[in-house]
Amino acid sequence: MKFGILVNEGPYQHQSSDSAYMFTKAALENGHEIYRVFFYHDGVNNGTRLTVPPQDDRHIVNRWTELGKEHNLDLVVCIAAAQRRGLLDENEAKRQGKDANNIAEGFRISGLGQLIEAGIQSDRLVVFGD
Amino acid sequence: MKFGILVNEGPYQHQSSDSAYMFTKAALENGHEIYRVFFYHDGVNNGTRLTVPPQDDRHIVNRWTELGKEHNLDLVVCIAAAQRRGLLDENEAKRQGKDANNIAEGFRISGLGQLIEAGIQSDRLVVFGD
Amino acid sequence: MTENVTKKFLYVNRKAPYGTIYALESLEVVLIGAAFEQDVSVAFIDDGVYQLKKDQSTDGIGMKNFSPTYNALGDYEVTQIYVDKESLDERGLTADDLMNLVYEDEDDDYAEKSSISIVNRDELAKLMEQQDVVLSF
Amino acid sequence: MTENVTKKFLYVNRKAPYGTIYALESLEVVLIGAAFEQDVSVAFIDDGVYQLKKDQSTDGIGMKNFSPTYNALGDYEVTQIYVDKESLDERGLTADDLMNLVYEDEDDDYAEKSSISIVNRDELAKLMEQQDVVLSF
Amino acid sequence: MTLHTVNKSPFDRNSLESCLRLARPGHSVLLFEDGIYGALKGTRFEQLVTEAVKSNSIYVLLPDLEARGMRADKVIDGIKTVDYAGFVNLAAENTRVQAWL
């Protein structure tokens, strides 16, 4: 079965990102497919490569990147939400005249249409938020 | 009277940062002093220079920077909370081996002791959060 | 862009405007989603009903008043807007307190009709059960 | 670092652990604050009382179990921990459900004593009213 | 005296009820952000707040009220409206500010 995942909160502040990760991992382990993980609202902050969590804690961003690499996941950060919150890739930084970008490996920035598309193409859409 | 301000949430997702700004501005306009504005939890995300909000919306980060410049405010981002969430200045980026930083003008990164100190030195500490 | 599938989408709004951004960013999803020609409904439950309160005026808080954008829903052919009656009741609100959201009915000589249906618990529960995709904000 | 002022600090915890980070980051403030030699109290109210539930085991959720850190409070001379009785009651919890937080009383031959006081509404309200600084998480 | 601040809707969160349970007589309570919904007539919480007005000074932040399409005439009798400067004054006049997050 094909799942779409929506993550509405950033890393560490709320458990939503942890729960979404555990759900996604369990779905993959049980033979399901993940059509897309879409990061919206503060969820876009899951896609920054600048986090340095304490060494005895989980690394939420790297965990997504690694799961993504292993299973060829489509990790999509909403562009409108990302602009409000300061999450940029190289192209966006250039386009907005910013001197740095902070997107993590394995994430890509795209429009809200990708969320609707995930709703259409997935058998189930599961939402994690506050 | 000397106020200390604590901001616990990031920009745009919650009104906390807006309310804290409006309160701080009103306090200054009414002749009070702001000892320090301390950004904790997701509040650290108020200190990123990479946001690009829609043109017809307020620019929360720049607004803090400008108010800070005008009134010589001490805008302090908690280092531990900032590390978890990916908010770095140049020194921190170097120290952590990161290839970019994202702190905005007028903010500085420091320890939680600065919050306690704000509690000790201010006449009133006002907390804005979720 | 996508296969030619039509699904029933429901957007569920349970949060008040301005205190958090969910209401605004939910509306942005609904507007973008309208381009996909799905069967779209929007529900306002609990504090979500406050999103439709008329006379919003945000000058004093320095935030953008996005409530006029709800008026655009009709032009985007988002015409099925459901408001939970119990949520209105416990807030002391009636239909008169809400913005008058309308659309032009193509099948009825472009007559202007209200997009808002005030529904009871049972009607709302049934509506939810008919959906393919439920997006919660 | 600071002038030689002693103030009464109260940390108010009203949120459950793990669902959000407030409990953990509040505890970090309390520990750092302990170095400032202020008069520190910590209150647990509403879902905050769940922070002190014993037997926490986070292996299954992949998050760090930070509950053992509460045991360090006594060593940091944070010995005034107040738990709201009404909050325990409506959750069906008693003192036995909580971690046994203790400190060694210097003034009583280092006898081990409980840091936790279970207080009623009136005691808690009075405690709050005695503070110079109230930090809420 | 304490200024208590409540920024969440009483329908969504328990912070207003918790605040009113633990605020002492004579204390002030400011309702702002989504907390303003607790100040309104006709809601399920009207009685609770009307009762509180008898022993506490209750304030509501007008800019937050107006943002949400409400006006001062919708506010429960005895609740006073303030602007941000009034919020600052309340924080200064009281001995401490306690936020009910």
Added chain:
Amino acid sequence: MTLHTVNKSPFDRNSLESCLRLARPGHSVLLFEDGIYGALKGTRFEQLVTEAVKSNSIYVLLPDLEARGMRADKVIDGIKTVDYAGFVNLAAENTRVQAWL
């Protein structure tokens, strides 16, 4: 059939009550994250949830329960515990998943 998910404490938020009001008989409800507090015996919400068990299948996520120091024997009779794989199964078995955020 719908799988409803509730991730907040019923003491803090209204999402459990709202979910149970609008879930239809036969629907499933999963309590996870801070939502697990709604599954416990002895709380102010026990009766509400015990009543719901009669018409709905209620589940609680065991890893979230254990993280918070609770065990399966504290759970209201009739509520079933699941792990993340069980959560995935529930999402797959039902026609849709509705989150009560």
